[in-house]
Amino acid sequence: REQAVKEMAEEAEREKVAAEERLKAKAEAKAKEEADAKARAEAEAAARPPTPEPELPFTADKELNGRACSISVTKRGAGILVEATPADLGKIVSLELTKE
Secondary structure, three states, X not given: OHHHHHHHHHHHHHHHHHHHHHHHHHHHXXXXXXXXXXXXXXXXXXXXXXXXXXXXXXXXEEEEOOEXXXXXXXXXXXXXXXXXXXXXXXXXXXXXXXXX
16 A cells, blocks of 8 residues: 555656656747747848938928928937928928937
8 A cells, every 4th residue: 555655656656757848848948939029029020121212401391281281301410400481471390200
């Protein structure tokens, strides 16, 4: 009887070790899969051509909120200056965009 109990305890220990090994293998597989996905995403990003920088200054006549406007975009220091002049008012509206 003691022999049977000892064998059952050993079998339980082997099952426990096997379960831990399966969990460890699953965790390693998941980590590898995540690393591969990250590497693929980085490779795809590196393969894409860079976004072209807009050529400034830029001037255009466009419609803004239903109003004909003359729009100019220029580089100003570290930012960009956008000026819109509605044709019906003639008054310049300015917006300066910076990284801050």
